[in-house]
Amino acid sequence: MKLIRYIKKHKRKSVVFGILLIVYAFCLPTELFKDPTATVITSKNMELLGAQIATDGQWRFPHNDSIPEKFKTCIIQFEDEYFYEHPGFNPISIFKALKDNISSGEVKRGGSTLTQQVIRLSRKGQARTYLEKIKEIVLATRLELRDSKSEILAYYASNAPFGGNVVGLDAASWRYFNRDAHQLSWAESATLAVLPNAPSLIYPGKNQERLLAKRNRLLKKLLDNGIIDDLTYQLSISEALPQKPYALPQIAPHLLQKVAQSHRGERIQTTLDTKLQERINHVVKNQYNILKQNEIHNAAVLVLNVHTREVMAYVGNTPTDKAHQKDVDIIDKPRSTGSILKPFLYASMLDAGDLLPNTLVADIPSQFGSYNPENFNKDYDGVVPASRALSRSLNVPAVRMLQDFGLDRFHQYLKQLKLKDLKYNANHYGLSLILGGAESNLWDLCKSYASLSSTLNHFSETSSEYYTNEFVEPTFIASESVDFGTTSTDKTLFDAASIYLTYESLKKVNRPEGDESWEFFDDSKQIAWKTGTSFGFRDAWAIGTTKDYVVGVWVGNADGEGRPGLVGVQTAAPILFDVFDILPHSDWFAKPYDEMQEVNICSKSGHRASPVCDDVEPKFIQNSGLKTEPCPYHILAHVDPTETYQVNSSCEDLNAIKHTSWFVLSPLKAHYYKSKNPFYKPLPKLRLDCVGEVQETINFIYPKRNNSIFLPKDFNGETNDLILKIAHSKPETQVYWYLDETYVGSTKDIHELAIIPKKGKHIITVVDAFGNETKREISISE
Structure with a gap:
């Protein structure tokens, strides 16, 4: 009242x-400090990985509420002994300062508390007058009412000047002592505590005597006040001062670039493992020193944790120079895929039930319109098990498999992998899609392999269920966690069995030179891995996975220059296995029995065994594989007792006819198959005294269909011969050759013929003694 x-x-x-x-x-601003700050990244255990200077050119780390006790004690003892008692200003200190200033006729001391200094720092550029001092006192008391003493100290520690372009305790401790502020000694903490008092006059490298005297006076005060003991004091005053600023750590510079794009000026805790990152940096540096001798200057490595989908290591490039784009982060850049997509085709065909793991696929000279794929070694096997074609990365079987499976169909699978650089429709890429006709990046490819591995792990862990969001983006920010969705009995993309069987094949990929005998050692790591080499030797890939980790490696030149020897197994694979040697050992994936069936498989063809197959073994296949056809390669042959001729009841007693299973290939496949399989026995010919229909087949080996041929000249200026070559089901048959209906020769047993046709289009005709005929059109250019 x-x-x-x-x-x-x-x-x-x-x-x-x-x-x-x-x-x-309302006199105090809500936000005291609006200065730009550096972008800072730390590891999962908060160790500094790197920092990018603030936009105003200052090393000013983002605000930090955590202040080390040693520095807190030192700054209070040096600047404001009554910090915890006063309301924002200290009348006694102000009175003493005013008295000294009046008696001396100049401003000799300010008498400011730490709270007042925080206000002064926030009001930068203001003249140091008595009126300004009054304003500081008013604002300081308001700050004391709003924030705690700890928060005020944090403001000071984060924004105090420490000389040069260093602002704040965190930046100063790294620039001057190359370590985190919480790891500083008493002497180091005291050094930093006295620096903001006159940062333009005293800092490391300048006025060392004055800086040393101020530091030691503070240490003596700590001794006199019983804060440190005599031994600590003696050891502290013997410590040398820093002479010049250190460069800040740059352990993951390319990840720092990526973080700065979306979190500029922030302190971000990443998922990286510092020790792992440093060791992989060392591996990359060592390999770079070897690769640059062949003028290969760039490489990138990404390591993912399969279970958490966290990035464990991120090496965006080699320590090359600016002339070779050392600052370019290769991990997210589109590059030609080479053969790295082949496992996805293999898994797609298994998943769709179009293939069994060891089904024979053709490996013969092939032409698809104007597209003429070749194996890396220019050789052919005739037929090869699909799993072996994958582990050996054979090109021709891969293209033929893609044609059989369907280009659009496979393209749909790839789209579900969310490969962001796969921007065009299937027809744009054509069949070359499987050999590097498309582009992708290391991030997306590693993500895809991690998703496949995680699918297998989850299937085993959840009693044969899948997660709805398995193909989730990895993360390098520790505060983020991936959401795999909910469990479901429906597969996300590939069923677990198809993935497992794909990995079983990839486990058998030949390792780099010097690591070939890995499987003979009990503690050797089982790794499913694949290499890739792009056309023109521009990109070399190696990606591998275990149950726990995915490692991806790219090697090449950022400007796209190709180099001889820039091959996945020679340049990228050694880095891959060096990284896996650093990682902990992983067990192999559990077999997903609930998605598999045990059936009898023909050992020679890899198909489900037919009643005719003579060599059968039980194998686990994916459930969808039950719809594949039985073995088409084995027939029941009727031969004489010596198995030299085919016979029938017209020429042999029924009791003497031997009925045996026979593995039969077409003439062209058999031609190449025999060179690698000397025990292959072609189907015997019908004995001459037997009556029966015999069909002979002729296949061109060279030239290929619609082939345009250039005939080079030798050193004498003479045009080289064109060598024509066919495969005949009965090589001993006489074969007659015609060029544009003109007879040019005949062959027997070895069906090769040399001719020199004129420039232009020609038709080659081949006729055998039985009247069988085949033709091939060619175009000759000079």
Whole structure:
């Protein structure tokens, strides 16, 4: 009641007081400091990985609420002993400072508390006048009412100047002592505590004597106040001062670039493992020193944790120079895929039930319109098990498999992998899609392999269920966790059995030179891995996975220059296995029995065994593989007792006819198959005294269909011969050759013929003694 009566009696005073109270309440800005800060990244255990300077050119780390006890003690003892007692200003200190300044006729001391210094730092550029001092006192008291003492100290530690372009304790501790502020000694903490007092006059490398004297006076005060003991004091004053600033750590510079794109000026805790990152940096540096001798300057490595999908290591490039784009982060850049997509085709065909793991696929000279794929070694096997074609990375079987499976169909599988650089429709890429006709990046490819591995792990862990969001983006930010969705009995993309069987094949890929005998050692790591080499030797890939980790490696030149020897198994694979040697050992994937069936498989063809197959073994295949056809390669042959001729009842007693299973290939496949399989026995010919229909087949080996041929000249200027070559089901048959209906020769047993046709288009005709005929059109250029 008295207050109300007083307000009514003194209305003007009350209004003025009220206005002043409102002004006081709102005089302090909500955000004291708006200066740009450096982008800082730390490891999973908060170790500094790197920092990018603030946009104003200052090393100013983002605000940090955590202040080391040693520095807290030192700064209070040096700047403001009564910090925890005063309300924001210290009247006694102000009185003493005013007295000294008046007696000396100049400003010799300020008497400011740490709270006042925080206000002064936030009001940068203000002249140091008595009026400004009054404003600081008012704002300091307001700050004391709003924030705690710890928060005020944090403001000071994060924004105090430490000389040069170093602002804040965190930046100063790294620039001057090359370590985190929490690891500083008493001497180091004392050094940093005295620096903000006159940062333009005293800092490491300048006025060392004055800096040393100020530091030691502070240490003596700590001794006198019983904060440190005599031994600590003696050891502390013997410590040398820093002479010049250190460069900040740059352990993951390319990840720092990536973080700065979306989190500029922030302190981000990443998922990286510092020790692993440093060791992989060392591996990359060693390999770079070897590769640059062949003018190969760039490489990138990515390591993912399969279970959490966290990035464990991120090496965006080699420590090359600016002329060779050392600052370019290769990990997310599109590059030609080479053969790295082949496992996805193999898994797709298994998943769709179009293939069994060891089904024979053709490996013969092939032409698809104007597209003429070749194996890396220019050789052919005739037929080869699909799993072996994958582990050996044979090109021709891969293209033929893609044609059989369907280009659009495979393209749909790849789209579900969310490869962002696969931007065009299937027809744009054509069959070359499987040999590097498309582009992708290391991030997306590693993500895809991690998703496949995680699918297998989850299937085993959840009693044969899948997760709905298995193909999730990895993360390098520790505060983020991936969401795999909910469990479901429906597969996400590939079923677990198809993935497992794909990995079983990839486990058998030939390792780099010097590591070939890995499987003979009990503790050797089982790794499913694949290499890739792009056309023109521009990109070399190696990606591998275990149950726990995915490692991806790219090697090449950032500007796309190709180099001889830039091959996946020679340049990328050694880095891959060096990285896996650093990682902990992983067990192999559990076999997903619930997605598999045990059936009898023909050992020679890899198909489900037919009643005719003579060599059968039980194998686990994917459930969808039950719809594949039985073995088409084995027939029941009727031969004489010596198995030299085919016979029938027209020429042999029924009791003497031997009925045996026979593995039969077409002539062209058999031609190449025999060179690698000397025990292959072609189907015997029908004995001459037997009556029966015999069909002979002729296949061109060279030239290929619609082939345009250039005939080079030798050193004498003479045009080289064109060698024509066919395969005949009965090589001993006489074969007659015609060029544009003109007879040019005949062959027997070995069906090769040399001719020199004129420039232009020609038709080659081949006729055997039985009247069988085949033709091939060619175009000759000079």
